[in-house]
Amino acid sequence: MKSYLNVAGESNVSRKLNFCFVEPQVDLDEGIDVVIPLSSVQEVASKYSYTLYGYFIGKRIAFPVVQNYILNVWKKYGLEKIMMNSKGFFFFKFSYEEGMLRVLQEGPWMIRTIPIILNKWSPNISLTKEDLMKVPVWARLYDVPLVGFTDDGLSVIASKIIRPMMLDAYTSTMCKESWGRPNFARAMIEVSAETDLKESLKVATPSIDGDGVTMDEVRIEYDWKPPRCSCCKVFGHMDLHCPKVVCVEAVKDKQSDKNSKKDADGFKVVLKNKRKGVAAMNHNKGNKGGFGVGPRDGTSKDKQVKVNNSFGALVDEPSDVESDKDETATFMAEKHAHKVTAPFGMKSGWL
Known part of the structure; x- marks a missing residue:
């Protein structure tokens, strides 16, 4: 008979895995090492x-x-x-x-x-983040004319951006009742990577008697802007990470190589040094000895110690050690004095 421990603990006992050595397959195609059963x-x-x-x-x-x-x-x-x-x-x-x-x-x-x-999901799908041509974003339309808060009015304005998708609850109420929150209209709009996001639109409102129009400028703000590559015309990566754009730093390195050469050990030697004050502290050409030693004959033109290295940079520029300490202390004091807690809460649904 089974004991109480065995009966009560059967559901908690995990199945023992058959983790063991499997003979490798030899008849595999080129470039394949393992085939999952x-x-x-x-x-x-x-x-x-x-x-x-x-x-x-x-x-x-x-x-x-x-x-x-x-x-x-x-x-x-x-x-x-x-x-x-x-x-x-x-x-x-x-x-x-x-x-x-x-x-x-x-x-x-x-x-x-x-x-x-x-x-x-399916077993044969390769998990990759695709570059997209169109994505939905929430946009706020400011300074919309009061007569523009209708289905047709907001549809015409949003269609100029790309394609309108839906309105939030407050904007929908404003369109139905013509009363509520006229400060801005919030709409979900599908934007395209082929064109830049519009920041404003010129809107004309015709007069009722047909005598001319009234001009207004609708300002557009986006709750989130997707990363866009202007070279590939896709959403997913920025211009700096685009494989088609030549890296600017690489071009600068090539230009710097023109003003330098390499010694026998492979180190770069700058041919032109535009730094001020270095020439004043340059080492004595007659100094053939080791570090901090004058000429080999024991004579010296002055009583100063001649060195092979130039320390003009240390002499000309003041030390930043004390300033760094002061800035760090000031930063820590301000951080504790003005501590701000970022909001972490969120609301569900379309807001």
Whole structure:
């Protein structure tokens, strides 16, 4: 008979893994070292059924922030588990397929005003962050004429940026009731990487009697600007990280190489030194001895000790040690005196 310990502890006993040596395959194609068994692929695929994976454009959002938002908003869709790998990819496991498909259809989803790119996971997908041509962003339209707070009016204005997608709750109420918050209109707009983000628009309002128009300038502010490469015309990386752009530092290094040469040991020797004050402390040409020693014959033109190294830089420029100490003390005092706590809370849904 089984003891109470065995019966109560059976559910907590983990299955022993068959981790052992496997004879390597020899009939492999060139460039392939190992082939994962098909049985392993099928086993993991069954465990990851109804799973989405997602990533952010640019800087990744912290896992606790994403977890807090997703658990509150996607729980009604049957969300079960969340995890993240070292490359910044998030995985979302659902209990049924219908809930997973609804999350894909009802997007885009934004966390901290940054959209998360979602795709359905499968064993044959390579996890890579693709460069996108179009992404949704929240934009605020300031100084919109009062007569422009209608479906047609805001649609015409937003269409000039790229493509309007939706309005927030306050702006929708303003359009329906013509009363509320006329300070600005907040809209989700799909922007394109082929053109620069517009900062303002000239809007003309025709008069009711047909006699002329009234001109206004609508100012546009974006809650988040995606990293854009003006060379590749894509969202995902900046110009400084573009592989098609020649690095500016590399060009500067090539120009500096023209004014220098290398000695026998491979070190660069500057041919032109524009530093002031170095020539005044240059070593004596007649000094053939070691460090701090005069000529070999024991004579010296003056009583000063001649050296082979030039220390004009140390003589001409004052020391920054004391100033660094003063700046550090001032910084620490200001830091403790003006301590500011950044907000960490967040709201779910479209705000």
